Amino acid sequence: MRDSTRDRPAAPDRPAGGPIGGYTTLRLGGPAGHLVVADDEATLLEVLRAPHPEGLFVLAGGSNVVVADEGFPGTVLLLRTRGVRAVADGADRVRLTVAAGEPWDEVVARAVADGLAGIECLSGVPGSAGATPIQNVGAYGQEVAETIVSVRAFDRVADAVVTLAPDECAFSYRTSVFKHNDRFVVLAVDFSLTVSPLSTPIRYAELARALGVSPGDRVPLGAVRDTVLKLRTGKAMVLDPADPDTYSVGSFFTNPIVSSAVFAGLSERLGDVPHWPAPDDAVKLSAAWLIERAGFPKGFTREGTGVGISTRHTLALTNRGAGTTTQLLDLAREIRAGVAERFGVDLHPEPVLINCAL
Ligand SMILES: Cc1cc2nc3c(=O)[nH]c(=O)nc-3n(C[C@H](O)[C@H](O)[C@H](O)COP(=O)(O)OP(=O)(O)OC[C@H]3O[C@@H](n4cnc5c(N)ncnc54)[C@H](O)[C@@H]3O)c2cc1C
Numbered sequence: 446m447r448d449s450t451r452d453r454p455a456a457p458d459r460p461a462g463g464p465i466g467g468y469t470t471l472r473l474g475g476p477a478g479h480l481v482v483a484d485d486e487a488t489l490l491e492v493l494r495a496p497h498p499e500g501l502f503v504l505a506g507g508s509n510v511v512v513a514d515e516g517f518p519g520t521v522l523l524l525r526t527r528g529v530r531a532v533a534d535g536a537d538r539v540r541l542t543v544a545a546g547e548p549w550d551e552v553v554a555r556a557v558a559d560g561l562a563g564i565e566c567l568s569g570v571p572g573s574a575g576a577t578p579i580q581n582v583g584a585y586g587q588e589v590a591e592t593i594v595s596v597r598a599f600d601r602v603a604d605a606v607v608t609l610a611p612d613e614c615a616f617s618y619r620t621s622v623f624k625h626n627d628r629f630v631v632l633a634v635d636f637s638l639t640v641s642p643l644s645t646p647i648r649y650a651e652l653a654r655a656l657g658v659s660p661g662d663r664v665p666l667g668a669v670r671d672t673v674l675k676l677r678t679g680k681a682m683v684l685d686p687a688d689p690d691t692y693s694v695g696s697f698f699t700n701p702i703v704s705s706a707v708f709a710g711l712s713e714r715l716g717d718v719p720h721w722p723a724p725d726d727a728v729k730l731s732a733a734w735l736i737e738r739a740g741f742p743k744g745f746t747r748e749g750t751g752v753g754i755s756t757r758h759t760l761a762l763t764n765r766g767a768g769t770t771t772q773l774l775d776l777a778r779e780i781r782a783g784v785a786e787r788f789g790v791d792l793h794p795e796p797v798l799i800n801c802a803l
Contacts, residue, residue, distance in 0.1 A: 465516055471773070475513060483523065539637075562643065586647065646662065656668060698780075699794075738787070752773045754776075
């Protein structure tokens, strides 16, 4: 086990900010009581089994967390396990077993290069492979729930390593059994990918347009990856250490899901309201559309703070370099209150809030 309060790991992609903030994409958050790096599974299990009287918090890529300015008094476990194993699964599928600490975009890049379809639209999503099941990572018409065939995890209640089938993971829109639940720590994820030079059918209208194809068409994997990366870069959704517009957690709010009756009321009042169908006859609204129409455009900021809405993406709340978590959460509260007042719709934060609340 490496005690990083003495031996800080090199994190070239995350310049040090605060002691925890330096490991997060927002670059916000105060000190940890104790920082420990686990770069192999035995160490990881050892740390997980040790007592942590002040609490334990697992931090991987730090791209979906908001850490309090006061930090976290307990142990912060930096998850850095590596390893990818590919095994043929019949004639036209390959099963990838990916260690939790593998950088997700490297997994996608390798799958695309190896002619494996199923995760190409998830190019450019930051963070670790092990965190992808936590909120059922999704983008541009794909979600990991479509390709995950099992999740190996440490069950802290049973004190045992368990393997969860997809139905036990309870995947749905930006959530799963793992989200807001300390019970399971993901050790490795198995993905079943299709051997094909072409992508899965393109579902996302904006991506289809950018590729010059119709929804439902299949496209060479490399073209999908390149186009997704280009679209994401245009929205500040690809990390760039030189660009504070990308110092965010991606989307700060999930797209709200409302009943069809609420949607009908909004449409009557406002006319054309962007929406998508959601399970159980519900309707998913565009959080970005609601936020903009509630008076919070791209680039919005409050004088005297170091935080603001990205100039390229309404849903991304950014630390412009000199912000604090308190300022970021105040901005989030202001936006949430504005949307509730104007439209009667509640927004929910997508990231996990550590030692702080909205
Ligand atoms: C610029 C940008 C763009 C983004 N775009 C998208 C997008 O398009 N789609 C999308 O879905 N998300 C997106 N995100 C959010 C984020 O990248 C994903 O949620 C990612 O999966 C988080 O991975 P991580 O390793 O950084 O997790 P962390 O931020 O380190 O952790 C997030 C949560 O997961 C827990 N956790 C992490 N690893 C494990 C593990 N192995 N076992 C148990 N719990 C664990 C942590 O304790 C914490 O609660 C974006 C973020 C940024 C900054």
